Amino acid sequence: MFNYTLRRLLLAIPTLLFIALAIFLLLELSPGDPMADMPLTIPPEVREQMRLALGLGEAWYIRFFKWLYLFSVVEPSHVLANMTGLDWLAIEGQRIISFQTRSPVGDIIAQRLPQTLWVVGLSYIFGIMVAVPIGIYSAYRQYSWFDQAGTFISMVGFSLPTFFTGPLLMLIFSIWLGWFPIIYDTTLVVDSWYDFGLQLRQMAMPVFVLTLYNAAQITRFMRASMLDNLTQDYVRTARSKGMTERIVVLVHVLRNSMIPVITVIALGIPTIFTGAIITEQIFRVNGLGALLITAIYASDIPMVLTLSVVFAILIVLFNLIADLLYAVFDPRIRYE
Amino acid sequence: MSETAPQKSLDVAAFRPPRNQWWDVWDQFKVHKGALAGSLVFGLIVLFCFIGPWLWPYDATFIDIRSRNQGMSLAHPFGTDQLGRDIMARMMAGGQVSLAVGIVAMLLSILIGTLIGVVSGYFRRIDGLLMRMTDLFLALPLLPLLLVMSMLFRQPLSAVFGVEMGMFLLIVTAIGITSWMRTARVVRGDVLALKEREYVLAARSIGTPPRRLILRHILPNVLSPVMVSATLMIATAIITESALSFLGMGFPPDFPTWGRLVYDGIDYLQQYPSRAMLPGVFISLTVLSVNYIGDGLRDALDPRIRGR
Amino acid sequence: MKRRSALYGAAAALALAPMAAWADRGEDGHLNIIYWQAPSILNPYLSGGTKDVESSSLVLEPLARYNQNGELVAWLAEEIPTVENGGVAEDLTSITWTLREGLLWSDGTPVTSADIAFTAQYCMHPEGGCAQAARYQDVENVEIIDERTVTVHFSVPKPVPYGAFVSAQSPIIQAAQFADCLGARAPECTEANFYPIGTGAFRVVDFRPNDVIQMEANPNYRDPALPHFATLTLKGGGDAASAGRAVMETGEMDYAWNLQLAPDVIATMAQGGRGVPVSAFGTLVERIEMNLTDPSPDLPPETRSTRAHPHPILSDIRVRQALSMAIDRELLVEIGYGQAGRPTCNLVPAPPIFASTANDACLVQDLDGARALLEEAGWTVGGDGIRTNADGRRLVIDYQTSTNAVRQDFQALIQQWWREIGVEANLRNINSSVFFGGDPGSPDTFQKFYADVEMYANNFNGTDPEAYLGAYRCGYEPRPETQWQGENINRFCDPAYDELHLQLAQTASIEERGRIGRELNDILMQNYVIVPLVDRGRVSAHSVTLGGVLLNTWDSELWNVADWHRTE
Secondary structure, three states, rough: OHHHHHHHHHHHHHHHHHHHHHHHHHHHOOOOOOOOOOOOOOOOHHHHHHHHHHOOOOOOOHHHHHHHHHHHHHHHHHHHHHHHHHHHHHHHHOEEEOOOOOOEHHHHHHHHHHHHHHHHHHHHHHHHHHHHHHHHHHHHHHOOOHHHHHHHHHHHHHHHHHHHHHHHHHHHHHHHHHOOOOEEEEEEEOOOOHHHHHHHHHHHHHHHHHHHHHHHHHHHHHHHHHHHHHHHHHHHHHHHHHOHHHHHHHHHHHHHHHHHHHHEEEHHHHHHHHHHHHHHHOOOOHHHHHHHHHHHHHOOOHHHHHHHHHHHHHHHHHHHHHHHHHHOOOOOOOOO | OOOHHHHHHHHHHHHHHOOHEEEEEEEEHHHHHHHHHHHHHHHHHHHHHHHHHHHHOOOOOOOOOHHHHOOOOOOOOOEEOOOOEEEHHHHHHHHHHHHHHHHHHHHHHHHHHHHHHHHHOOOHHHHHHHHHHHHHHHHHOOOHHHHHHHHHHHHHHHHHOOOHHHHHHHHHHHHHHHHOOHHHHHHHHHHHHHOOOOHHHHHHHHHOOHHHHHHHHHHHHHHHHHHHHHHHHHHHHHHHHHHHHHOOOOOOOOOOHHHHHHHHHHHOOOOOOOHHHHHHHHHHHHHHHHHHHHHHHHHOOOOHHHHH | OHHHHHHHHHHHHHHOOOOOOOOOOOOOOOEEEEEEEOOOOOOOOOOOOOOHHHHHHOOOOOOOEEEEOOOEEOOOOOOOOOOOOEEEEEOOEEEEEEOOOOOOOOOOOOOHHHHHHHHHHHHHHHOOOOOHHHHOOOOOEEEEEEOEEEEEEEOOOOOOOOOOOOOOOOOOHHHHHHHHOOOHHHHOHHHHHHHOOOOOEEEEEEEEEOOEEEEEEEEOOOOOOOOOOOOEEEOOOOHHHHHHHHHHHOOOOEEOOOOOOOOOHHHHHOOOOOOOEEEEEEEEEEEEEEOEEEEEEOOOOOOOOOOOOOOOOOOOOHHHHHHHHHOOOOHHHHOOHHEEEEEEEOOOOOOOOHHOOOHHHHHHHHHHHHHHHHHHHOOEOOOOOOOEEOOEOOOEEEEEEEEEHHHHHHHHHHHHHHHOOOEEEEEEEOOHHHHHHOOOOOOOOOOOOOOEEEEEEEEEOOOHHHHHHHHOOOOOOOHHHHHOOOOOOOOOOOOOHHHHHHHHHHHOOOOHHHHHHHHHHHHHOOOOOOEEEEEEEEEEEOOOOOEEEOOOOOHHHHHHHHHHHOOO
């Protein structure tokens, strides 16, 4: 197991290099232009000068290796310096500079992370906490009214796009009822109960939308997997041995049903980092999701590349964790 | 009960000629109320979208500027939009595209996902490679990928298949190849566990070749997560299609689709809430009905449930 | 001197008129502004984006700017230099600006002529990639005369010398702060780009790129009673609809910028009663551009959509005219823009001296006339209602535009009108970051124009259309040799036009300029190479409790934020 983990981690390095290169080439090829946002009154020669000033005049491989050096050496040193408070750790000099803001990409990501963790992270946790029990109970009482209602809500919740549910909630809760604000205030500092109340109010709608969406998917997988296992022979054996229903369902069946659910959850956690693109934009949470989408629209290659590669690292990591958890839940799965 | 049941089934078996297992599946499917209702609703939606335009006098793109923003009436059961186009006709036309895209893209995505999942779960040697490829696809930013695909393939495809068919192929492929990863990961996880089960071991020990082992023993047992993925995929595909049309790689703007109708209706949510709600309801109904059909199929295909 | 005191008097009257006399700075508390596009940087020289230029105008100010009527007013300068008052040299090769007395930066240091000279040096640095470089074109050097006076020398006579240091796009930056940020080092100065020191009514407290800016009143602002607000938040992001709701329906915000929404949507929001929409017109014209060259995909990429192949259908002026005549511009305005639009038949709709009246016949839709013209051009109606010519070619055109709800409505309407005169239009919409991005590798940019007609909007800076009209000269068309860069989108080429434009560049008298400008406009209009549709205004919304808003489309919308105040 240890050897396997080590091998996978070592193998992750070339994988990630390849992924980074693939993303870079994709962005290079993609038909956007950092100058697209500028008014048409700016003449073409000036645009060309601006492109050169962004470093777009250099060959692609030079730009890629520059970025790679900055990403793997300079930026980590700044992260380390920030975390330890030891400023001398940070390597002086150039950093990855965003085309849009002309400021270090790392700083902006650090600035955006709290909002995203609050809203997207919390709604993911809520989603799991809601979805797993509902999934279990729905499967245990298949076709009961509880199951039917759960199915209905989760399918409707999943099939309505967030670009629809967001404005709908705003209309109902902000404009008609006046309960929650439309604008998410990212500058709010929570240092009193009153501010905490404000934070809860402004978080309510985006968290609800995302929780519904996340919970809908996880419930379906949980329910389906439980149903598969509830009819297995070992369940009958366990029952006939006189085990309580609690133990049978929550220990034996649940443990055997976790594999698809773990996969889905492990795939979902990295997406917390990329944020919820549409929801963040609608509610102006302005976290990492909104950052990514505006960067893509503005063809801000350094920003998109950095965010995507951090995302890729998380994906590789959490997929490894999922693989290891498989073996924990089902010891028959072995990796030599 | 435990005494009479086997007796009875033995009797029946004795009197009945052997029959195709699909008849059993159908028998089981028939008694599943949800599945029947789902099939009915789904059938009605398909009829509405594909037969409706033959019977309905209005064209989806016909503009009657004098009758714009009308409410529901006998002439226009769903009202008219800001240009005076009949919303019922637009729902029908939109449904044709959305249903076709949703179902074909779902099939493609599920096919790729299941194939990669089963192969990498079963054959350890290519597991690493396939899963790293999955990681790559998960990490690629979707929008630039779609833009690049559109740039490279839009013109050649429309030259070969015509504008609409070319676009359809492009959209379906774009959605298909950007959404198979979760299915693949889920299926692989299940296969990893299944292939260590006793019955697989038993089958292997009597020399069953891998192909038959996968098709007969493993695949039926990963059906339920695949089914869930499939239902969720239809919704995702219908909505992604609308996102694609904003990027300019969807259908031309004079082709309404459900996703686009929802999007266009959002600005009018306050004045004419039905404009965004109606297509939303249709998408939900489609997904719900497919979900129930999937539930029914899953139950019907499970021999452990079928006998009960 | 007299003029100056008159100006001061007028400014003071303007500022004080709506409110009680002798107000104190900051007594109106907090101001909330929302821009649905979030500002990325507060340095207009590094980003020409409207959102960035306007938000930085809260802090940075120019020597002179345009007011809400498009008139040039002195801002940091004492007066507008002209030939009459001796500020502009007789031969039009230099202009002398004098700063107001006693101006301070927000850090308390004095503003001097060295700052002005530095600003020019900053933007004109060859490696800086300055977004406003066009404003400094032909500037030879900036000579410092004394503490408050500079003379800008031009390499050629400039009939309109108000480019550099004029309007929100070209404000004065502090030499001390940006001294180390010249050229290639410009992007490294994050601190200076995010927290510029300015002379404006506010100074930056906290800047979060693409999210929110917090500001407070500038303690060293030149008028001790202004600004009325002590603090200000400029929030960015989201969409125009909810920004409008936040001002007009929930009252969370005081000012929402540029609400590009259907008129009836805005009207419903205004019923919320918390805010009112305001609109004003500039020079932005939504138009259909005709491709005079052949965009057929069968042509090799080197000559496709270039002047090597004239367009097989649209080269005939009668077809172009028919397409224009079939359009009902009144209806387009009613559906798409409401009070923020008016039908136009001109490329240059304003200012009045440049606005022609020779083409107003286009305001009336004439389907029969259009049909007759097409018949005359040899296009006869075929079996399916679409016209064909003698060679059997069908009258089908590709019609592309960027993705935007109003534009798609326009496409649908125009498609129907064209169908009524026997022309089939294939519609296409393209993501605006691709369409307006100049990527020469993409087939979908508006410069490449791989379609027969395309629709978008454009305008010009300030009040003089010389450069704008200059785009339609021969040789300015995008083509492979120029990496598909160029502003002559239609590939129009007429030596007579070029000659007339040269005349414009050499004329100083404003009446003469107006006449030539109108003539140039008429040549383009009467050739139907550009089919103007709507003169697009700007709609913004402010809270009913916010006074002093004068919507300005010629400069930044926030140009007079110092005078904004609470009315209740």
